[in-house]
Structure formats: structure tokens, C-alpha cells
Amino acid sequence: MHLKENVKLYLDRKIIDKKVRQLAERISDDYTGKNPLFVGVLNGSFIFLADLVRRVKVSCEIDFLKLSSYRDNNISSGNIVLLKDLESHIAGREVIVVEDIIDSGLSIKFIRELIMSHKPNSLEFVSLLLKKGVSNLNFKIKYIGFKIPNKFVVGYGLDYAQKYRNLKSIYILQN
Secondary structure: OOOOOOEEEEEOHHHHHHHHHHHHHHHHHHOOOOOOEEEEEEOOOHHHHHHHHHHOOOOOEEEEEEEEOOOOOOOOOOOOEEEEOOOOOOOOOEEEEEEEEEOOOHHHHHHHHHHHOOOOOEEEEEEEEEEOOOOOOOOOOOEEEEEEOOOOEEEOOEOEOOEOOOOOOEEEEOO
16 A cells, blocks of 8 residues: 555554454453453444454454544544444443543543443453553553554554555554
């Protein structure tokens, strides 16, 4: 794929693949004998979620949430809007929310409150990326792929104005 000059390689596909395998192994070990519901947060998590669940070695189900806070900008508006709710009944279930990136923490806090209101048996989060020093969460993210600096990244499902999602690696978007 021909890239614009304003992106710089940050995480190569091979490094991402290795980390996804490691996360899948940890989740498989932690959920042996259980049937977790993976909740992908659209649109960004779809590639990570697909790669992750193909490597998980336990029976599982998948559902999706869709939120918006960016509106084609690279800075969050701070207002979370639920665009697609879960279709699964999650009361008493083991739920694992799959995020592409956690930065401000606003979306993940919104998701946590939403899911906890349905009384799951357990709720954990897996995020491929976590921006260091940006989010102020009062709960733990159990599964983190990479801690990254506060840079705007694209590729592997992450976008800028709906572009760059299809890149196989992760790139820093430069001004």
C-alpha cells in the first residue's frame, strides 16, 4: 500500500502478531472451562478482535458496541454517544471488552458503566494499545498489548477520519 508521507512506522505487523498470540494465550488460560462473551468496540477493534478470538482456545461468543467521541478529528470531543448497543444478554456472563486503544479513558469508563448495569458475572478489558499517562481510570485493564506514548496512531483498525484502518502495521500520524 502506498502511504502518505505523514505516517511513520511504529509497530510492525510481526510484533503485533506476537503480542496478540500472547494475549490470546493468557485469556485462554484464564477462561478455561468458561464461555466468555467478547465485546468488540467498533469500528477500531474489529481487526484486533478477529485476530484475537481466532487464537483463543476456549469456546466464546462475540457481540459489538459502537460509540463515538471523535467525529473525524484526532482529539476526542469528550462526549460519548452510544451508536450500537449489545444484542446479547450479559447478566451472569463472563464479559471481555476488546478495545483497539485506550487514551482518554472516557469511552472505557462509559462502557464499564453500561455493561456493569447489566450485572455480568465478571468484566475484564483487553486493549491492544494503552496511551501512557493519559487516562485516569479507577479500575485495572487486565490485558494490555502495548503501552505507547501520547501520539496519534493509525493502522490495524485504527483510523483518522475513517482512513488508514486497512494498514497491516501501526503508524504514528504526523502533522
